Amino acid sequence: MAQQTKKNVLVLNVAEIVYYFYFFIMAFAKGMGLYDGMWPYTAALLLGGLLIVCKLALTEHTLVEWLFVLGMLALGILVWHNSGEKGALIYIAMIVAMKNVPVKRVFSVGLAVWGITFIAQVILTLTGIRQDIFVIHAKLGLGYIIRWSLGQPHPNVLQITSMMLCAFILYLADWKGKKLIYATVLMLIGNLYIFFYSVSYTGLIVVVVYLFGNLYLSFRKELNKLEKLLVMLVFPMCAAFSILGPLTFPERLWEICNKVLNTRFNIARIHMTTDPITLFGARPSDAIPKGLWNIDCSYVFALMHYGVVFFLLLCIGYIALVWHCLKKKKYQELAIIIGLSVAAITEPFFVNPSFKNISLLFMGAFLFDKFNEFAYKKPDHVLNKKIGLLTIGKKEVVIPIEKTICVKNQFLQVVKMQKKFIIIGTIAIMVMAGILFAVMADMPKCYYALRSSTQIEEERMYLDIDQLPEDFDGKILNYQDAKTPMQKVEGNIVTVEYVRGIISSGLWCGFFGGGIISLIAFIFLRRRIDVT
Numbered sequence: 001m002a003q004q005t006k007k008n009v010l011v012l013n014v015a016e017i018v019y020y021f022y023f024f025i026m027a028f029a030k031g032m033g034l035y036d037g038m039w040p041y042t043a044a045l046l047l048g049g050l051l052i053v054c055k056l057a058l059t060e061h062t063l064v065e066w067l068f069v070l071g072m073l074a075l076g077i078l079v080w081h082n083s084g085e086k087g088a089l090i091y092i093a094m095i096v097a098m099k100n101v102p103v104k105r106v107f108s109v110g111l112a113v114w115g116i117t118f119i120a121q122v123i124l125t126l127t128g129i130r131q132d133i134f135v136i137h138a139k140l141g142l143g144y145i146i147r148w149s150l151g152q153p154h155p156n157v158l159q160i161t162s163m164m165l166c167a168f169i170l171y172l173a174d175w176k177g178k179k180l181i182y183a184t185v186l187m188l189i190g191n192l193y194i195f196f197y198s199v200s201y202t203g204l205i206v207v208v209v210y211l212f213g214n215l216y217l218s219f220r221k222e223l224n225k226l227e228k229l230l231v232m233l234v235f236p237m238c239a240a241f242s243i244l245g246p247l248t249f250p251e252r253l254w255e256i257c258n259k260v261l262n263t264r265f266n267i268a269r270i271h272m273t274t275d276p277i278t279l280f281g282a283r284p285s286d287a288i289p290k291g292l293w294n295i296d297c298s299y300v301f302a303l304m305h306y307g308v309v310f311f312l313l314l315c316i317g318y319i320a321l322v323w324h325c326l327k328k329k330k331y332q333e334l335a336i337i338i339g340l341s342v343a344a345i346t347e348p349f350f351v352n353p354s355f356k357n358i359s360l361l362f363m364g365a366f367l368f369d370k371f372n373e374f375a376y377k378k379p380d381h382v383l384n385k386k387i388g389l390l391t392i393g394k395k396e397v398v399i400p401i402e403k404t405i406c407v408k409n410q411f412l413q414v415v416k417m418q419k420k421f422i423i424i425g426t427i428a429i430m431v432m433a434g435i436l437f438a439v440m441a442d443m444p445k446c447y448y449a450l451r452s453s454t455q456i457e458e459e460r461m462y463l464d465i466d467q468l469p470e471d472f473d474g475k476i477l478n479y480q481d482a483k484t485p486m487q488k489v490e491g492n493i494v495t496v497e498y499v500r501g502i503i504s505s506g507l508w509c510g511f512f513g514g515g516i517i518s519l520i521a522f523i524f525l526r527r528r529i530d531v532t
Contacts, residue, residue, distance in 0.1 A: 008402035015058035015393035019101045020109050022051035026090070027110055030355045031117030033151055036086070045086070048093075055097045058393025064383035065371050069096040075280075075310060083281035083305045087352040091360050098364025099371075104172060106361055111168035118161060121151025126504055134477065136447075136454040139199045142492040144456060146447070146477070148197040157354070159203025160347055162194045163210055164356055167336045170214055174332070184215050193507065196500060202261075202346040210339030217331035228326050231334060235318045235341045242299035242345050247272060261346060267292050268300040281307035298350030306351065314351070321359075321366050333362050410529045414522045425517045430510030437505035443498050444475035451485040453478060460485035 029044035036042075056069060073096060076089030124130040125148070133149040147155040166187045175183050188211055195204045217223075223231070245257060246269040258265035274287050282305070284293050295301040303311045318337070325334045337359045344350035350357050375384045415422060451460050464482040474488065 008400065008405070010399040010401050012397050012399065013100070013393060014395050014397065015055055016101055016105075017397060018051055018055045018058060018393075019097055020105070022048050022055065022097070023094075023106055023109050024113055025051070026094075026355050027113040028117060030353075031114050031121070033121065033153065035153065036353065045090075052093045052097050055393075057389040059097075059099050060386050060388035060393070061099065062371065062375055062384045062386055064374065065099065065368070066387055067383075068367070068371070072096050075313075079281040079306045079310055082278070082283070082307070084283055085281070085305045085352070087354075088281075088302075088306045088310055090353050090355065091351065091357065094355075095360055095364040095367065098361065099368045101365075103361050103365050107168050107172055107358070110358060111165070111172060114161070114165055114168065118151075118165060123508065125149075125151050126508070131478065134449075134453060136449055136456065136487070136489055136493070137199070138455065142496060144454070144489050144491070145199065145493050145496045147199045150194075150197055153354075155198035156200045156203050156347055157349065158198045159191070159194055159200040159207060160343055160349055160356060162191055163203070163207045163339065163343070164358060166191070166207070166211065167339070167358065171332050171336065176218060180215060180218055184211050187211055193503065196503070203343075206339060206343040206346075209342050210335060213338050214332065214335035217335050220331065222329075223326065231326060231338065232319070232322055234338050235322060236315065238341045238345055239299045239315060242268065242297045243272075243303060246300075264296050264346060267295060268297055271295060271300060271304050275304060277303060278307050279309050281305050281310065294348075296346060296348055298344035298348050298352075301348045302351045317363055317367075321363050324366050325362070330362075333359075337362065407526075410526045411518075411522050413529045414525050415518055417525070418518075418521045422514060422517050422521065426510045426514035429513035430506040433509035433513075434502045434506030438498075438502050441498065441501055443494055443501075444473060445494065446474040446488055446490040447477055447493055447497075448474050448479075448486050448488055449477040450480060451487045454487045454489070456487050456489065458487070461488060462486060 025044050026048045029041055029048075034041035034044065061069065072092045073089070076092040079088040080086055121130070125132040130151065132151065133153060135147050135155065136144050137147055138144050139147065149155050149158050152158040152161055169187075170180075170183065173183070188208070191204065191207045191211075220227070246254070246265040249257060249265075254265060270292055271284065271288060275282065275285050284304075295304060299311075302314055318341070322334065322337060325331075325337070340350060340357060340359050348354075374381075378384060448463060462482060462484075463476070463479070463486050465476065465479055479486075
């Protein structure tokens with residue numbers, strides 16, 4: 001079993017390290033925007049699968065654990081065969097390989113990978129190095145504006161990814177009191193910035209639910225019976241609303257929900273009334289229009305694509321997990337589970353191959369805790385017979401971290417000493433960068449985008465990018481060929497992009513400028529700091 005971090009050294013075992021490599025590869029692949037059909041993603045899946053097999057072989061399991069592992073993997077493979085969807089198998093693999101792997105260390109890996117890839121994707125898209133995925137919708141009462149994904153597959157996914165990063169940070173930092181309040185406010189401001197690009201109402205609501213839910217639970221030493229009941233009801237109510245709502249709600253209520261959820265009720269009803277609900281999943285039939293194949297609701301997605309067996313196991317698992325967290329007063333975990341459960345109503349990340357449902361890490365830890373309890377209570381039971389394939393998995397690897405801790409503490413001390421100077425310098429850089437963009441930006445008078453990227457129903461037009469007129473004063477956002485219909489968009493879209501440019505120039509120049517100021521201060525002052 002993995003050892004705790006000792007003073008000046010980090011002690012890991014080989015099996016644990018293999019799991020971290022697996023998690024790193026899968027998170028990096030999705031963080032960089034790879035998806036099914038791309039050869040790098042296929043390579044990541046193959047390598048990830050190989051590492052899961054190695055992790056299982058390197059970890060000693062009891063007989064009942066092996067039955068669980070093999071049974072769940074068989075279910076995932078069967079669902080994949082029937083539906084063509086890999087999500088169930090990917091998440092099952094994440095869970096069944098969790099034995100003796102501390103959740104906090106996996107979160108540390110996740111924060112490092114998702115944090116770096118998220119920032120990289122944002123910078124690459126804002127600077128135009130990478131072409132971003134976008135849609136043009138009428139939002140915020142401003143008419144048609146661009147909803148940017150900033151490197152993610154969809155604007156809604158951008159907001160969910162931002163929430164996931166908040167969860168990583170708050171879970172690992174474990175702030176209390178005023179520190180948590182300050183952190184929550186800063187994260188809310190950061191998510192408002194993300195919302196300014198994504199314009200994802202549901203995404204922002206989910207972030208607010210998580211941040212304030214986490215804040216509320218952190219100030220509760222003991223939940224009363226009503227609070228416990230409400231927490232227990234979140235997941236089943238979300239699932240029931242998603243499955244039963246589209247089929248049973250009265251017409252007026254159905255229309256309201258369908259409008260608020262951007263036609264998700266209609267899509268769910270079409271799938272559930274057109275295709276049969278199967279035990280082990282199925283592909284959408286030809287009776288479903290291809291434009292409606294994508295199911296955004298995770299609960300409906302799991303039921304229709306993965307089948308009743310997987311869906312029921314998912315529900316039972318989460319209800320048991322929430323009860324366990326309430327019993328053990330694991331309120332940080334509860335906040336994450338609640339936030340993601342609510343988000344699953346409108347987004348498919350909860351069960352699709354996005355690798356963003358980090359609450360399943362809690363599920364894996366919880367299940368193996370239960371297996372350990374069973375082994376402790378009945379050590380002589382035949383189901384608790386230990387079976388290990390490769391004993392090298394127990395071998396410990398000692399990583400010296402004394403210098404790393406020393407440098408980190410020195411850096412934090414320098415930042416604390418020079419806090420005012422760093423803050424003033426950062427603000428000055430932000431203001432100057434924003435002003436420079438405001439003065440020097442050469443904004444187009446209109447934007448052109450593929451008709452398929454918009455919801456505009458005006459007359460279509462066509463462009464030949466090789467024969468543009470000399471007085472062409474627009475910006476082409478995406479382009480296919482001269483025969484593919486385009487759409488011209490004018491009005492507030494230009495003003496919104498101008499304001500976004502000012503804010504982003506100031507924010508990111510301040511971010512990197514503040515980092516450089518802190519680094520320079522550290523280089524010159526580190527020798528004056530005694531952290532022994």
